[in-house]
Structures are given as C-alpha cells and as structure tokens.
Amino acid sequence: MHAHPTRLALIDMGTNTFHLLIVELPAAPGQPPHELLRTKAGVRLGEGGISKGEIAPEAYARALHTLAGFKEEMELHGVTQVRATATSAMRVARNGPALVRDISEQFGIEVEVIAGGREAELIWKGVRQAVPLGPERQLIMDIGGGSVEFIIANDHEIFWKQSFEIGAQRLLDYYFPDPSGIILAGAVAGEQEALGRQLAPLVAAVQALKPVGLVGASGSFDSLADMQLGRLRAEKELPPCTELALGSFQHSYAQLLSLNHAERLALPGILPMRADMLVVAAVLIDWVLGISGITRIRTSAFALKEGLLAEMLAA
Structure with a gap:
C-alpha cells in the first residue's frame, strides 16, 4: 500500500488553449479517478506566427507564464505524476523544440509532442x-x-x-x-x-x-x-x-x-x-x-x- 494516492496532472498544450486536469487515481482498479481541478488558459500559441511556422515571442512568453501558473496549482494539489502533451503549433514551429526545452528546464515538465494520427486516437478515447x-x-x-x-x-x-x-x-x-x-x-x-x-x-x-x-x-x-x-x-x-x-x-x-x-x-x-x-x-x-x-x-x-x-x- 502506498501512504499517498497518486495525484496525476494532465496538461494538453494546444494551439489556442492550454488545459490542466488534476485527478487522484483510484486505490482500487476499476474505480473512477477523482477530479480535483479542471482549468484552461487562452494562450493563443499560434497567434502572430503559426502561418509563418514560428511561435511568436509574445505567444512563447504566454506559454511559459501559463505553465508557471499550472505548476503552482500542481504543487498546491500535491501532484506526484505529470503527463504533458503538445499538438499542432509545437509540432510544426521551428522554435517548438526550444519551447519544450525551456519548459523542461524551468518547470521540470517533460512535454511529449504528439503526431496528428495519435492526437485523433486520443480524442476518440476521450470523447467516448x-x-x-x-x-x-x-x-x-x-x-x-x-x-x-x-x-x-x-x-x-x-x-x-x-x-x-x-x-x-x-x-x-x-x-x-x-x-x-x-x-x-x-x-x-x-x-x-x-x-x-x-x-x-x-x-x-x-x-x-x-x-x-x-x-x-x-x-x-x-x-x-x-x-x-x-x-x-x-x-x-x-x-x-x-x-x-x-x-x-x-x-x-x-x-x-x-x-x-x-x-x-x-x-x-x-x-x-x-x-x-x-x-x-x-x-x-x-x-x-x-x-x-x-x-x-x-x-x-x-x-x-x-x-x-x-x-x-x-x-
């Protein structure tokens, strides 16, 4: 038995919106997770640059600022495990890898940049x-x-x-x-x-x-x-x-x-x-x-x- 249940943060870094979901995982398999927090922030990562294949400086700064807030919420809720995914803007932007590196260095959050087909599969798994x-x-x-x-x-x-x-x-x-x-x-x-x-x-x-x-x-x-x-x-x-x-x-x-x-x-x-x-x-x-x-x-x-x-x- 662990002394503390696992508290998991799921971060979805989209092109418009970053989402944060914090849940406590059930002690016994088959039980639903208990939702502790669900929030989102309008980051508009694609604004002013997505069509040029770049994350604009203001959008880049908004992303880091939003994640600083998410990190605070995660600490407040005693999160023990994090899954962070990023989609279109970070898939295609020339400076996407730099942002992934900055997030890792500043917040200790490892971001997984996922391909479109995988994104579609996960969306179906959520929707159903x-x-x-x-x-x-x-x-x-x-x-x-x-x-x-x-x-x-x-x-x-x-x-x-x-x-x-x-x-x-x-x-x-x-x-x-x-x-x-x-x-x-x-x-x-x-x-x-x-x-x-x-x-x-x-x-x-x-x-x-x-x-x-x-x-x-x-x-x-x-x-x-x-x-x-x-x-x-x-x-x-x-x-x-x-x-x-x-x-x-x-x-x-x-x-x-x-x-x-x-x-x-x-x-x-x-x-x-x-x-x-x-x-x-x-x-x-x-x-x-x-x-x-x-x-x-x-x-x-x-x-x-x-x-x-x-x-x-x-x-």
Whole structure:
C-alpha cells in the first residue's frame, strides 16, 4: 500500500488553449479517478506566427507564464505524476523544440509532442467517455487552433481518422486577416473552396462510411453550446455531452457572419479570444454538415487529455 494516492496532472498544450486536469487515481482498479481541478488558459500559441511556422515571442512568453501558473496549482494539489502533451503549433514551429526545452528546464515538465494520427486516437478515447457513441458510425471533429482532427468511429472502433493542418488560427490568418470588420462573403466562399480542396480525403471517407451524427470536441463547439444557452459556462459547469440543435447552430452561424468584431464580443456566451476564431470554425462546421448531410450535433466536454487518462487507467 502506498501512504499517498497518486495525484496525476494532465496538461494538453494546444494551439489556442492550454488545459490542466488534476485527478487522484483510484486505490482500487476499476474505480473512477477523482477530479480535483479542471482549468484552461487562452494562450493563443499560434497567434502572430503559426502561418509563418514560428511561435511568436509574445505567444512563447504566454506559454511559459501559463505553465508557471499550472505548476503552482500542481504543487498546491500535491501532484506526484505529470503527463504533458503538445499538438499542432509545437509540432510544426521551428522554435517548438526550444519551447519544450525551456519548459523542461524551468518547470521540470517533460512535454511529449504528439503526431496528428495519435492526437485523433486520443480524442476518440476521450470523447467516448463523455458521449454515448453507440454502434452507429459518428463523425468526431476537434477544431484546434493549428489542426483539425476528424475521426469516423463508433463506441468501440475507429474506421478512419486524419489530422489536417487547417486549424482556426491558420484559417483566420488566411481568410480573415482584418478581424475588426464584418466577414466578407468572398472570404467565406474562399474558405469553403479551400476546405473542399484540402479536405478531399474527408469527403471520400464520409461518402464511403456514411456517419449518422456529428460529435464536436473543442472550444468552438463549447462556445456554440453556450450561445444556444445564452450564457458563458465555466469549465467545471460543462456537462460531458450537450445536444446542439441544428437550428441553434444555424442561427448562431448567421449571427456570427452578420456582426462585426465588437458586436460578436457582445454576444452572450462568447469568450473574447474566440470571437473571431468561432467564425472560421462555424464556416468549417457548416461545410462539414453540407458534405455529410448530418443533422444531429452533439458536443463533448472531453477530448485529448481525458483520452490519455482513460488509456493510462486501462493499462
């Protein structure tokens, strides 16, 4: 018997958001872990540099500052073990390895930079803990700042998965470089046309496998669910799974397209850092609904870090 139960910190360093989950692992196998803390910070690691293949100096500093805060929380909660993963921005940035080294030297946290296919697998492992996928095939979608993962799976098997480097920060950089104004119809058409080109493998997979529903795991889906509710929810308030009515999505999408930046900020349920990214994300979701004919949308509060936890508990 150990004197102290294992307290595990899971850190997911995404391109927009860094997440921290602290759990106490069960003493007996088969029991669920006890959640002690769930928090996130808008780091926007990709801002000002992802399209140039670099983490900008301000974003680099925000990452270290956020991890200093996470480290403090970990000490406060008596964490004994840490798993930290990084995804798109740190996969592709020239100075990603330098940031990994700095994090190791300053905080003693070893960051594992994971490939897109592995990221997709972990997302599915997390989502299926939150959403009853059932035996029918579902299209799971995680819109990050740097990459977007698509997985066609049911509750026990992945049929197809792919990660595409077309995350919301990249789309924003390419199609909507001036965030102050209203989104121009030409820019929306430009994004849609590019999606058709870049996501050809997804179109083929959807036609072959015919998923019956969409499950969204990521901040953009949380924001759309918050808009449906008409208020912003804290991280710990989010239920594992929310039904997002198609009409609600269409209403939010039309609203996002018709407003300028300041008006989007004023919408109930919008986090300031998402006001612009949510537009490109909604264009992408609408496009996916269009190519798949799917009408049922559910959101998952669980994603990569919960997948990692599930995998560790199953080992």
